[in-house]
Amino acid sequence: MSEAEHARLSRRQVLRQVAGVAAGTAAAGLLAWRLHDPTGERGKPAEPELSLPQGGYAVEPSTVLPALGVATGQSVAALVKGAVDAIGGMGRFVHRGDVVVIKPNVAFERAAALGATTNPEVLRALVTLVREAGAREVRVADNPIESPEACFVRSGVQRAAVEAGATVYLPTPRDFRTLAVPGATWIARWPFFHRPFVGATKVIGVSPVKDHNLCRASMTTKNWYGLLGGRRNQFHQDIHGIIADLALMMRPTLVILDATRVLFRSGPTGGSLSDVRPGNTVVASTDSLAADAFGWHELLDRRSEPLPAYFEKSAARGLGKPDWKSQHVKRVQVG
Amino acid sequence: MGEGVEERIFVRPRKHFRRTYSTREVGVGGLLLLALGLVAGWIAWRGAHPDPELSSAVPLEHRAPASADRGPLPAGLAPAGWREQRVAVYDPTNVYEKIDGREGYYKSFGFQRLHALTLVASAGEPTVDLELYDLGSPQNALGAAAGEIPASASPRLNDGTLSLVDRNTLYLARGKYYLRAIGSAESPPVREVLDALSARFSTALPAAALPFSYDLFVPLGVAPGKVSYLAENAFSFGFASGVHLGQLPDGDTELFAVVARTAADARALAARFTRAFAEYGKPVSAPGGVSWAEDRYLARISGASAAGRLVLGVHSAVDVQTARALHEKLTARAASIPDSALVTAAAPPRQEE
Numbered sequence: 001m002s003e004a005e006h007a008r009l010s011r012r013q014v015l016r017q018v019a020g021v022a023a024g025t026a027a028a029g030l031l032a033w034r035l036h037d038p039t040g041e042r043g044k045p046a047e048p049e050l051s052l053p054q055g056g057y058a059v060e061p062s063t064v065l066p067a068l069g070v071a072t073g074q075s076v077a078a079l080v081k082g083a084v085d086a087i088g089g090m091g092r093f094v095h096r097g098d099v100v101v102i103k104p105n106v107a108f109e110r111a112a113a114l115g116a117t118t119n120p121e122v123l124r125a126l127v128t129l130v131r132e133a134g135a136r137e138v139r140v141a142d143n144p145i146e147s148p149e150a151c152f153v154r155s156g157v158q159r160a161a162v163e164a165g166a167t168v169y170l171p172t173p174r175d176f177r178t179l180a181v182p183g184a185t186w187i188a189r190w191p192f193f194h195r196p197f198v199g200a201t202k203v204i205g206v207s208p209v210k211d212h213n214l215c216r217a218s219m220t221t222k223n224w225y226g227l228l229g230g231r232r233n234q235f236h237q238d239i240h241g242i243i244a245d246l247a248l249m250m251r252p253t254l255v256i257l258d259a260t261r262v263l264f265r266s267g268p269t270g271g272s273l274s275d276v277r278p279g280n281t282v283v284a285s286t287d288s289l290a291a292d293a294f295g296w297h298e299l300l301d302r303r304s305e306p307l308p309a310y311f312e313k314s315a316a317r318g319l320g321k322p323d324w325k326s327q328h329v330k331r332v333q334v335g
Numbered sequence: 336m337g338e339g340v341e342e343r344i345f346v347r348p349r350k351h352f353r354r355t356y357s358t359r360e361v362g363v364g365g366l367l368l369l370a371l372g373l374v375a376g377w378i379a380w381r382g383a384h385p386d387p388e389l390s391s392a393v394p395l396e397h398r399a400p401a402s403a404d405r406g407p408l409p410a411g412l413a414p415a416g417w418r419e420q421r422v423a424v425y426d427p428t429n430v431y432e433k434i435d436g437r438e439g440y441y442k443s444f445g446f447q448r449l450h451a452l453t454l455v456a457s458a459g460e461p462t463v464d465l466e467l468y469d470l471g472s473p474q475n476a477l478g479a480a481a482g483e484i485p486a487s488a489s490p491r492l493n494d495g496t497l498s499l500v501d502r503n504t505l506y507l508a509r510g511k512y513y514l515r516a517i518g519s520a521e522s523p524p525v526r527e528v529l530d531a532l533s534a535r536f537s538t539a540l541p542a543a544a545l546p547f548s549y550d551l552f553v554p555l556g557v558a559p560g561k562v563s564y565l566a567e568n569a570f571s572f573g574f575a576s577g578v579h580l581g582q583l584p585d586g587d588t589e590l591f592a593v594v595a596r597t598a599a600d601a602r603a604l605a606a607r608f609t610r611a612f613a614e615y616g617k618p619v620s621a622p623g624g625v626s627w628a629e630d631r632y633l634a635r636i637s638g639a640s641a642a643g644r645l646v647l648g649v650h651s652a653v654d655v656q657t658a659r660a661l662h663e664k665l666t667a668r669a670a671s672i673p674d675s676a677l678v679t680a681a682a683p684p685r686q687e688e
Contacts, residue, residue, distance in 0.1 A: 108434075110517075145433070146432070146433060154462070212436060213437045233435055236435075267437070271504060271515060274485040274501055
C-alpha cells in the first residue's frame, strides 16, 4: 500500500477496522471457551447418573456386638459360619426376601490353590449361609482383569456359586452405567458394573488376603475395584487414592476376609504355590478398614511395617477404623 | 481506493470485488461447505452415540487378543495328551489387561512384550500357563527372575540359562527373555510338562552373554541363582539404579556393583551410597578407604567405594571386619574384569500407560 493510499484512510475507517478485528477475535475466544472440554465430560452424552442408596447397604451398627469376628480352623464352611456368627450371625445382615450381591475377587485366570482369587469353598459356604437366612436371590458378580468367563471357570468360583444356588453375573459392555460418587477424587463419575445391583438390597464382599505390587496389600477394600469399568488401570498412578474412593463408593452390608490361603508374595497375580501359605482363618466385619488392618498385621504378618496409605485416607473420611486392636474382636476356634 | 487494490481488508459498501465471478468457484465453495457440514454432522452424531467400549469394561475378545504371532515361542509346545490354547501378545500399552496390578514390576525391568499361552490336558485339567516376557536385556531378565524365585530355592545356571522348577512353577531366564510357566496344581503330570518346557526353552531361546556380575560375584561364594539385578530403587534408595547384587549364603550379606559412565561419576555415586547408608545409622571407623555405616535397627554394616568406573559395595555384613574382608576381595576380583564387559546400565525405560 502506497503512502498516498495510507493518507486516504480516515480515523473512522481505522477505528472501524480495528473494532471489527477485535470483535472477531473476541467471538473466536468466546467460542473456544464455550467448547473447551479438557476432561471430555461435556462431550459425553447426557445420561441419568446412577447413585447407590443413601448410606450404602450397611446395616445398623451395633454397640454390643464385636466389630470383628475371627474364626480359625480347618473346615471352610465352619470358618465362614464361625466368623459371621461371632458378629451376630447372618440373620443380623440378611432377611427374608433380600436380594444379595456377593462380590468375590475373581480378578485373574488362576486356579484357586494359587491364592490370587477368592476360595470357591468360602464363597460356597457364604452363599449357603445367605440362602439359609432367607435371601430371595443371591447374585455373584465381578469384573475380572482377564477374560471373565475363563476367570470364573478356572478359579472354581462359577461352579461353587451355581451349585450353592447363586446366579453368576458376568460383565458385558451393556452392564455398565455411570455411577456418581460424591466426594470421590477419582471416581466422582465413573462406569460401574451396574446390572447385578438392580433391585439389590444387601451387598457382601468376600476377598482373599493378597500381597499387592502397588498398594502392598489387596483385601476387602481394594476388592471393590472389580466393580469399576472403563480404563481403570490409570488409577494405579494413585493407588491409595483410588482405594479410599472405593471405600467411599461402596458401604457394604458385610465383608468377609478369606484367609484360608494367604498370597504373601508376588501379588496380586501370584502363580507359584511357594508364594502361598495356609491361613486357615476367616474374618467377618462391617468395617472394611478394621478387617483389612487385621489382615495386614495378623495374616500377612506385616506388624513391623506401617499400614499402607489408603487406610489413613479412608479413615480421614470417616469410613472405618483401622485401629482394630481398640475394638471388640471375637476370636473363635472351629472344626 | 481504486478497483483491484488487493490490500483492502474490509470492502465498504458491500459489493463484488470483481466485476464478474466464476460459477465454478461458487460450486466448489458449496461443495466444501457441504463436506464441512457432513464432517460436523458426523462428529455430532458420534458424540451422541459414543463407542460403548470407551466407558465400559474391556470386552472379552480384546482382553486376550489372539495372535498368530508366536514370537519367540517355539512351535508344538504341547506334549502328547495336551493341547495349546491360543497365543496372546501384550505390549506396554495393554499388558495391564493380563496382569493389572503387577505390570509395574515387569516394566521396572524394561518390559517390551509378553507372549502368553496356555497348555491344557485333554481332560481339561490340569493346565500350565506360559508367560514369556521380553525384557530387553539379559540383566533385566535375570533380575526379574531373581525377584520372583522363592528365596529358599536354588536355581541352576547352565549354559547361559537360569532355571528352576519349584512345586507348580518353572522360572527360566535366558538372553533377554524371562519365562514363567505356572501349573494349576502341584502334580506329576504338571511337573513332567514343566521339565519338558525347561529343556525346550533352554535351547530354543536365543542366548546372550551373562552380565559381568556373574564373573564378579560367583567366584566370591555367591550361588549363581543368587546373583540378581535391580533396575531401580536398590536398598530403597531412589538414586540407586542399575545395581547388580550377589547374596552370600548367610542370606543377609550382599555384595553389589554399579557401573558408572566415568570414574568421576563412580566416585560421586560411591559417596552418595556412603551418605545414604549413614542416614540409616552411624559411621563406624575402620582402616582402609571405605566409610562404613552401621544400621541402627539391624546392627549390620554397609559401605561402598569406587574402583575405576565401578562402585563396589558390601551391604548388611555382620561386622566391620567381615565387610572389609569382603570388600577387599570384591575389589581384587573386579580388577580382573575387562572394562569392555562393564555395560553401563541405562535407566529402565518408563513406559507410561
